[in-house]
Amino acid sequence: MPRDIVCDKQVISRQAQENGWISAYGNHTFPFCSQSCKQTFDADPEHYLQIKPADLYGCPVTEKVGPDKVISEDPPTSDGVPIS
Numbered sequence: 611m612p613r614d615i616v617c618d619k620q621v622i623s624r625q626a627q628e629n630g631w632i633s634a635y636g637n638h639t640f641p642f643c644s645q646s647c648k649q650t651f652d653a654d655p656e657h658y659l660q661i662k663p664a665d666l667y668g669c670p671v672t673e674k675v676g677p678d679k680v681i682s683e684d685p686p687t688s689d690g691v692p693i694s
Contacts, residue, residue: 611623612641614641614642615640615642615651615658615659616642616647616650616651616658617643617647619643621641621642623641630645630648631643631645631647631648632648633648633651633652633655635651635655635659636659
């Protein structure tokens with residue numbers, strides 16, 4: 611089940627499609643849990659597509675990676691330093 615990029619809630623795809631809670635940006639289509647989250651994303655999509663360190667190594671379901679971003683680093687250790 612997809613997740614809302616704004617609030618990280620699970621999205622019911624059929625409900626998002628039926629209500630028009632979907633936005634296209636770059637080469638991606640993003641479903642939302644509500645009209646409010648869709649409007650929030652539409653107002654500043656780049657804000658929600660920025661890579662943050664916690665997003666790089668967290669759950670791949672909730673990973674927020676923009677269409678032109680590439681992850682090529684080793685994951686950090688518990689002290690935040692990548693293993694070399």
